[in-house]
Amino acid sequence: MNGPTLSRRFVLAGLLTSAASCSLADAPERSLRPAAKPLSESGSARHASGAEALIEAAKLDGKVGFVVADSRTGQVLESHNPLLPLPPASTAKAITALFALERLGPGFRYATEVIATGPVAGGVVQGDIVLAGSGDPTLDTNRLAELAQRMRRAGVTGATGRIRVWEGALPSLRTIDAEQPDHVGYSPGISGLNLNFNRVHFEWKRAGSGYSVTMDARSDKYRPPVRTARMDVSNRDLPVYTYEQQGGVDRWTVASKALGKGGSRWLPVRNPGAYAGEVFHSLAAAQGIRAELGEPVSRRPQGTVLAQVLSDDLSTILRDMLQYSTNITAEVVGMTAAGRGGSMPRSLRESGAGMARWLEARVGANKARFVDHSGLGAASEISCREMVEALTVLSPKLGLRSLLKPIPMRNSAGQVLDGHPLDIVAKTGTLNFVSALAGYVRAPDGTDLAFAMFMADEPRRNRLSKAERESPQGASAWNGRAKNLQLRLIERWGALYTG
Incomplete structure (x- = not known):
């Protein structure tokens, strides 16, 4: 960041240094395995590995949860620990965006x-x-x-x-x-x-x-x-x-x-x-x-x-927030939205609790707990099933999907696979020993899925001192394995549920 000239967008980019659905009420606890046309990293047919095998291969200490559902009907297709509350990290910003869009409207300035x-x-x-x-x-x-x-x-x-x-x-x-x-x-x-x-x-x-x-x-x-x-x-x-x-x-x-x-x-x-x-x-x-x-x-x-x-209008503010994961934007729009529903909250914890009550009223998310609106506070929790309910029930009405950023498919070495047939838009979330991804994936045949994946080694994270939290030993490698697992799971779903 050396030099005298910095645009507002550059400053923003520098912050990179988050009514019950009947169709989801009976989400399966283990995989359903319908016939499929598999897609490999190169797009050719191959056998899709089981989700449990992918999780085991990632060698992540801690807990893993995911849910994938038909984005149009909300029907759960596959899940692992779907009801387990885990830290959403910055994917909490997707809930904040929905909260603000409903309370304030996309044209709010x-x-x-x-x-x-x-x-x-x-x-x-x-x-x-x-x-x-x-x-x-x-x-x-x-x-x-x-x-x-x-x-x-x-x-x-x-x-x-x-x-x-x-x-x-x-x-x-x-x-x-x-x-x-x-x-x-x-x-x-x-x-x-x-x-x-x-x-x-x-x-x-x-x-x-x-x-x-x-x-x-x-x-x-x-x-x-x-x-x-x-x-x-x-x-x-x-x-x-x-x-x-x-x-x-x-x-x-x-x-x-x-x-x-x-x-x-x-x-x-x-x-x-x-x-x-x-x-x-x-x-x-x-x-x-x-x-x-x-x-x-x-x-x-x-x-x-x-x-x-x-x-700018709220939609533009939220699009930038979701792209650059700006914590202050999430906290401000979240508190503004909370204040629109009654008295202004006195703290982020109070405001986050108001957003959790709102989410429970909208989609029956009784496990969700927010201590802020950005996901920076690790005490926030939500289950994968509740996040997917928000993506399938609330997002179509409020236009969240168009604000999410594209996520490129990468191979196991981290290289971007240009021209990959799966189109992914999502919100990422990263804390030390916490990794999350929530959004949508669309296949060339029109198959459209909503998903949420939360991974966390909370005991290891909780052992960190305050001084260690900017760059703790082992966190980068752990998060790298988590992100690879997330893409391998998406690739699996593309293989199982297309065609």
């Missing part, structure tokens, strides 16, 4: 506004200028600059009061999952005012015998410096990063021995409103708008809307 608390006289607001968010998880520095430009075009040059922020549309949370390492960008803070996926860009360069460091809110057009997050270089080997909160400022240190000649990375922001307010104040000053930066306000003010920017 987030609005970020600038509000004047008093009249404008001679270009000067007689009161405060308040940056008010509705939670937009995709707001970036470019759109914040556009907001400042629109305010200037409206004739505003300053204020007798201060520039303040209101972030109360959503609860303010310091992190998505407190069990994650402090420095990982996929578990930032959340509030009703979010910027750049609540991450700050940290860059370092050699300077004499030491380093020069910068913290900024960069985009492809702007590079505003940030002081609400600060970095000091410390002469040590480990730990690579330390973090503490001091006076509302994210204070980081980094080990000099880990820096090399230079580089950059995104770090999580724990004070989203303060971060967005500081950047907006800087961008407004660049437009010639003069006002001091003040404390946040506790209530959304009454006043005149000076400027507004809107997010």
